[in-house]
Amino acid sequence: xxxxxxxxxxxxxxxGSQEREHLRGQERERATELRxxxxxxxxxxxxxxxxxxxxxxxxxxxxLHDALASLPMFPWxxxxxxxxxxxxxQER
Amino acid sequence: xxxxxxxxxxxxxxxGSQEREHLRGQERERATELRxxxxxxxxxxxxxxxxxxxxxxxxxxxxLHDALASLPMFPWxxxxxxxxxxxxxQER
Amino acid sequence: xxxxxxxxxxxxxxxGSQEREHLRGQERERATELRxxxxxxxxxxxxxxxxxxxxxxxxxxxxLHDALASLPMFPWxxxxxxxxxxxxxQER
Amino acid sequence: xxxxxxxxxxxxxxxGSQEREHLRGQERERATELRxxxxxxxxxxxxxxxxxxxxxxxxxxxxLHDALASLPMFPWxxxxxxxxxxxxxQER
Amino acid sequence: xxxxxxxxxxxxxxxGSQEREHLRGQERERATELRxxxxxxxxxxxxxxxxxxxxxxxxxxxxLHDALASLPMFPWxxxxxxxxxxxxxQER
Amino acid sequence: xxxxxxxxxxxxxxxGSQEREHLRGQERERATELRxxxxxxxxxxxxxxxxxxxxxxxxxxxxLHDALASLPMFPWxxxxxxxxxxxxxQER
Amino acid sequence: xxxxxxxxxxxxxxxGSQEREHLRGQERERATELRxxxxxxxxxxxxxxxxxxxxxxxxxxxxLHDALASLPMFPWxxxxxxxxxxxxxQER
Amino acid sequence: xxxxxxxxxxxxxxxGSQEREHLRGQERERATELRxxxxxxxxxxxxxxxxxxxxxxxxxxxxLHDALASLPMFPWxxxxxxxxxxxxxQER
Amino acid sequence: xxxxxxxxxxxxxxxGSQEREHLRGQERERATELRxxxxxxxxxxxxxxxxxxxxxxxxxxxxLHDALASLPMFPWxxxxxxxxxxxxxQER
Amino acid sequence: xxxxxxxxxxxxxxxGSQEREHLRGQERERATELRxxxxxxxxxxxxxxxxxxxxxxxxxxxxLHDALASLPMFPWxxxxxxxxxxxxxQER
Numbered sequence: 001x002x003x004x005x006x007x008x009x010x011x012x013x014x015x016g017s018q019e020r021e022h023l024r025g026q027e028r029e030r031a032t033e034l035r036x037x038x039x040x041x042x043x044x045x046x047x048x049x050x051x052x053x054x055x056x057x058x059x060x061x062x063x064l065h066d067a068l069a070s071l072p073m074f075p076w077x078x079x080x081x082x083x084x085x086x087x088x089x090q091e092r
Numbered sequence: 093x094x095x096x097x098x099x100x101x102x103x104x105x106x107x108g109s110q111e112r113e114h115l116r117g118q119e120r121e122r123a124t125e126l127r128x129x130x131x132x133x134x135x136x137x138x139x140x141x142x143x144x145x146x147x148x149x150x151x152x153x154x155x156l157h158d159a160l161a162s163l164p165m166f167p168w169x170x171x172x173x174x175x176x177x178x179x180x181x182q183e184r
Numbered sequence: 185x186x187x188x189x190x191x192x193x194x195x196x197x198x199x200g201s202q203e204r205e206h207l208r209g210q211e212r213e214r215a216t217e218l219r220x221x222x223x224x225x226x227x228x229x230x231x232x233x234x235x236x237x238x239x240x241x242x243x244x245x246x247x248l249h250d251a252l253a254s255l256p257m258f259p260w261x262x263x264x265x266x267x268x269x270x271x272x273x274q275e276r
Numbered sequence: 277x278x279x280x281x282x283x284x285x286x287x288x289x290x291x292g293s294q295e296r297e298h299l300r301g302q303e304r305e306r307a308t309e310l311r312x313x314x315x316x317x318x319x320x321x322x323x324x325x326x327x328x329x330x331x332x333x334x335x336x337x338x339x340l341h342d343a344l345a346s347l348p349m350f351p352w353x354x355x356x357x358x359x360x361x362x363x364x365x366q367e368r
Numbered sequence: 369x370x371x372x373x374x375x376x377x378x379x380x381x382x383x384g385s386q387e388r389e390h391l392r393g394q395e396r397e398r399a400t401e402l403r404x405x406x407x408x409x410x411x412x413x414x415x416x417x418x419x420x421x422x423x424x425x426x427x428x429x430x431x432l433h434d435a436l437a438s439l440p441m442f443p444w445x446x447x448x449x450x451x452x453x454x455x456x457x458q459e460r
Numbered sequence: 461x462x463x464x465x466x467x468x469x470x471x472x473x474x475x476g477s478q479e480r481e482h483l484r485g486q487e488r489e490r491a492t493e494l495r496x497x498x499x500x501x502x503x504x505x506x507x508x509x510x511x512x513x514x515x516x517x518x519x520x521x522x523x524l525h526d527a528l529a530s531l532p533m534f535p536w537x538x539x540x541x542x543x544x545x546x547x548x549x550q551e552r
Numbered sequence: 553x554x555x556x557x558x559x560x561x562x563x564x565x566x567x568g569s570q571e572r573e574h575l576r577g578q579e580r581e582r583a584t585e586l587r588x589x590x591x592x593x594x595x596x597x598x599x600x601x602x603x604x605x606x607x608x609x610x611x612x613x614x615x616l617h618d619a620l621a622s623l624p625m626f627p628w629x630x631x632x633x634x635x636x637x638x639x640x641x642q643e644r
Numbered sequence: 645x646x647x648x649x650x651x652x653x654x655x656x657x658x659x660g661s662q663e664r665e666h667l668r669g670q671e672r673e674r675a676t677e678l679r680x681x682x683x684x685x686x687x688x689x690x691x692x693x694x695x696x697x698x699x700x701x702x703x704x705x706x707x708l709h710d711a712l713a714s715l716p717m718f719p720w721x722x723x724x725x726x727x728x729x730x731x732x733x734q735e736r
Numbered sequence: 737x738x739x740x741x742x743x744x745x746x747x748x749x750x751x752g753s754q755e756r757e758h759l760r761g762q763e764r765e766r767a768t769e770l771r772x773x774x775x776x777x778x779x780x781x782x783x784x785x786x787x788x789x790x791x792x793x794x795x796x797x798x799x800l801h802d803a804l805a806s807l808p809m810f811p812w813x814x815x816x817x818x819x820x821x822x823x824x825x826q827e828r
Numbered sequence: 829x830x831x832x833x834x835x836x837x838x839x840x841x842x843x844g845s846q847e848r849e850h851l852r853g854q855e856r857e858r859a860t861e862l863r864x865x866x867x868x869x870x871x872x873x874x875x876x877x878x879x880x881x882x883x884x885x886x887x888x889x890x891x892l893h894d895a896l897a898s899l900p901m902f903p904w905x906x907x908x909x910x911x912x913x914x915x916x917x918q919e920r
Contacts, residue, residue, distance in 0.1 A: 748841075797875040798873075804875070818874075
């Protein structure tokens with residue numbers, strides 16, 4: 001089942017620029033894995049913001065939560081919203 | 093997977109009281125079937141309103157939509173919101 | 185450029201069921217054309233509602249408006265929102 | 277009487293990871309007691325967030341408040357909402 | 369247990385002025401009964417509007433709903449909100 | 461004239477527990493005085509929160525402000541809302 | 553005591569233009585009386601809308617309600633909000 | 645002084661298509677005059693909707709209101725918002 | 737042209753009480769000047785809050801901004817809203 | 829394609845006044861370049877706030893994001909909203 005997921009993420013100001021760069025690298029790696037597994041299907045940037053909109057696929061909300069929580073940036077993600085999507089009859 | 097579903101429902105003023113009573117009877121019947129199938133697990137009334145909150149279970153959002161759309165009252169349901177629920181670690 | 189578009193659509197109560205069915209057929213046809221042109225890329229149903237979320241592609245907002253306004257259901261579409269999407273660096 | 281209760285909870289950044297783990301353990305223990313007493317009936321996780329939705333039962337809002345305030349995490353709970361639920365005629 | 373209840377009520381324009389007056393009289397009568405039973409404790413008018421705020425007492429939300437639904441104006445009440453109130457320690 | 465007043469109050473984290481306890485004691489004392497003067501008529505706790513709803517009486521909004529500002533907790537009160545209440549014809 | 557009052561007003565479409573003109577005339581007359589009594593102190597138009605913002609003075613919210621309800625346009629006023637104003641120390 | 649003005653406009657369903665076309669023609673004519681006078685500086689369409697965003701210039705809000713009210717579509721304009729704009733130092 | 741302006745203002749906790757008192761004095765002085773110039777016409781306190789509502793007069797939004805920015809408290813003002821007011825026909 | 833972009837920007841309190849002045853100078857320089865390139869077409873100040881509204885032109889949302897992210901103030905910009913604008917038929 002597909003979900004539309006939004007979140008903003010912002011490492012704390014106290015984090016040094018090197019640690020921040022390292023975190024971003026890890027985030028990209030984990031995202032690549034989730035894409036390979038078919039869990040993360042598309043990702044867009046909300047223009048002008050540090051937020052993203054993504055199209056995710058998971059068997060249920062529990063597995064979706066586990067995928068989101070596996071992102072290294074998870075502790076600094078906020079304003080997360082998850083919207084369940086139903087298949088449109090035109091696409092059945 | 094479980095979903096928390098809210099909606100208000102109100103047959104139109106133009107519907108006669110007999111037709112309305114008939115519709116309510118059909119609604120109860122269909123709800124009973126959905127309970128027997130394990131799709132509708134709990135239903136509460138929002139006090140003071142014509143709205144309900146329900147706990148539903150369906151494999152995905154498409155099947156949930158089909159269940160909701162099978163309710164005879166569906167054409168007069170409004171302000172419908174569907175919230176996906178993840179299993180809490182304490183209940184795993 | 186991609187856009188995330190939401191709308192609800194509801195033909196008026198006064199429209200007869202035959203005319204409504206005809207309108208739905210025309211809507212499906214026009215949507216099929218827009219898919220063939222690559223303008224309408226994905227369409228999901230918002231579970232429990234008469235609303236949809238769609239992923240659209242158009243050179244700019246003017247062409248997107250023209251595509252949306254070409255839908256036979258356009259006069260009865262409401263609560264339309266259009267969100268511009270930027271490419272995420274991971275997908276560049 | 278049943279209540280639908282939502283809250284997010286987040287121990288402060290200044291709290292060490294050991295103290296945080298200890299707090300989580302205490303939280304689980306107290307939740308287990310409240311389940312045994314029939315006060316906490318179900319708990320779900322809001323996917324992607326640190327928030328929960330729970331179904332609680334208490335004689336009145338004062339006793340519900342006492343139960344919520346007895347959670348070790350209470351001082352760090354925020355955005356708490358409590359919704360009173362009425363029995364639906366179908367379940368009487 | 370006490371509840372803070374708000375609603376606006378407005379008989380339809382199509383109702384004649386005599387019928388409306390009759391309805392208002394019945395509403396006052398039922399309200400008087402609910403006061404005598406200790407269910408309706410206070411009622412205020414929201415200045416400038418056709419809305420009221422009331423302090424109600426009922427054993428639970430189901431009985432509160434039954435009291436509200438017993439008002440002759442109930443079919444024309446809208447924007448109803450019910451807020452559960454807990455006893456403040458200063459008043460215990 | 462009566463007012464419905466809501467606020468949340470939270471002394472800062474930096475305040476020591478002894479100072480906090482002292483502040484709470486002073487708050488209770490001042491509230492007792494305001495009750496004796498007929499300014500504070502009822503106080504309820506919003507379940508699950510650090511917020512209160514109160515029924516206050518004052519000749520006008522200026523005197524009401526002075527009463528609220530006389531509370532020792534005033535510097536840490538936030539999300540304060542004041543709603544003017546009109547007498548309902550049923551209570552005249 | 554002063555109040556800031558907003559409302560929009562719109563006679564129904566079914567009202568003929570002559571009746572509407574008559575109503576407007578009566579509204580102006582009543583407003584003139586309320587100004588003479590010192591109840592209506594200032595009135596502004598919200599640009600682009602059929603709404604007004606007004607500065608009113610009344611001993612309490614009950615008398616303010618009576619003044620607003622005395623306007624011939626009252627049955628067609630909607631989205632009415634009343635905000636109580638306290639005297640600012642600079643103006644005492 | 646410049647203002648950012650938004651509105652949606654929708655002639656009533658009961659208006660015949662010829663009358664509607666005539667109204668649209670008059671609207672375009674009046675808009676052309678307002679552009680010539682320098683009152684209406686730019687007009688954009690909100691994609692997917694019957695709404696517009698416009699950049700207007702007028703000496704004050706009263707003259708702006710008069711300009712908006714001079715549009716033949718004014719009686720069917722709704723959700724009108726007017727935002728005052730200040731000159732940015734970079735453009736002084 | 738008149739504007740209705742709201743804002744809350746709160747010097748930071750780190751500011752000492754002497755500096756705060758000095759700032760308040762400067763604020764009163766500047767407000768007195770703006771009153772003398774006819775820019776600040778009325779000021780009300782929002783009861784229970786640290787916010788004010790004011791009636792201001794300025795030739796345009798740029799001059800209004802300059803007046804607001806000239807207040808010594810400006811760096812600590814937040815939630816500022818500015819609403820343009822049009823003259824009501826009854827007051828022309 | 830044109831976009832209406834809003835944002836507030838506020839360098840952190842910890843930044844010294846010299847660094848802040850330097851940042852403002854760089855911001856003006858980059859804005860001048862974006863104006864020369866035709867990307868930033870107009871900029872207004874929201875009166876009373878540290879926010880701006882701007883009219884931007886970019887081929888798509890990705891290039892718009894790049895332009896916004898190239899502003900030296902970008903790390904301290906918040907509440908950014910981007911609204912896509914379609915050409916109005918009157919301006920085609």
